[in-house]
Amino acid sequence: MRGLCLLGAGVVAALAVAWTLAFVQMKPTDGESMLLKSPEGLQYFATGTKGFGHESWVANGVPLGSFAVAVPQATWTNVPLGAAGGTRIGRPANVFWPGPDSESTRTDQWGWPLRAFAARTDKPAGGGTTTTSYGIEIKKGTEVVLLPLMPLWLGLVADAVAFAGVAVVMGAGFWSVRRMVRSRRRCCLSCGYDKKDIAVCPECGAA
Numbered sequence: 001m002r003g004l005c006l007l008g009a010g011v012v013a014a015l016a017v018a019w020t021l022a023f024v025q026m027k028p029t030d031g032e033s034m035l036l037k038s039p040e041g042l043q044y045f046a047t048g049t050k051g052f053g054h055e056s057w058v059a060n061g062v063p064l065g066s067f068a069v070a071v072p073q074a075t076w077t078n079v080p081l082g083a084a085g086g087t088r089i090g091r092p093a094n095v096f097w098p099g100p101d102s103e104s105t106r107t108d109q110w111g112w113p114l115r116a117f118a119a120r121t122d123k124p125a126g127g128g129t130t131t132t133s134y135g136i137e138i139k140k141g142t143e144v145v146l147l148p149l150m151p152l153w154l155g156l157v158a159d160a161v162a163f164a165g166v167a168v169v170m171g172a173g174f175w176s177v178r179r180m181v182r183s184r185r186r187c188c189l190s191c192g193y194d195k196k197d198i199a200v201c202p203e204c205g206a207a
């Protein structure tokens with residue numbers, strides 16, 4: 001029972017962490033292998049395997065690789081063209097875009113230490129209305145961020161166990177420190193009553 005409660009608290013903590021990361025859009029990267037520029041010229045992405053967040057795209061049924069971080073224009077060098085093809089839109093030479101009319105699905109994953117929750121954004125062909133699933137859209141200034149709700153089971157269980165473990169260790173530390181302080185002050189170990197040298201605690205009856 002206590003273990004289940006702890007695990008439940010761990011799940012809540014994992015969700016809180018995933019939503020925080022999604023909200024601040026925390027996406028460090030360990031390198032780049034593909035760039036994507038939107039027709040509006042607003043988005044630049046590169047692949048990366050490290051990081052707290054992760055986006056993957058499928059356009060016209062073709063995976064476009066994974067995009068982990070926005071890359072500043074200054075780093076646009078030596079980036080190989082992605083395998084999925086698409087429409088080249090100018091500089092740098094490697095940048096491409098699947099086309100504004102293409103159908104696409106974007107999956108956002110968030111969590112730490114492992115990614116634990118995902119959300120999905122679908123854009124129909126021909127520039128129709130974008131729909132989101134497994135996520136809650138909230139406004140952050142002028143942009144909209146998607147808080148993920150779809151569990152990624154392996155990551156969620158791992159994160160929940162990790163957070164529950166941290167709680168257990170911190171709890172054990174708290175109890176042992178309190179015991180130590182009480183024993184030094186010659187107080188009752190179980191209730192803290194100042195029992196001096198009386199063997200049985202007059203307050204709670206502990207021996």
Ligand SMILES: [Zn+2]
Pocket residue numbers: 188189190191192193201202203204205206
């Ligand atoms: Zn006592």
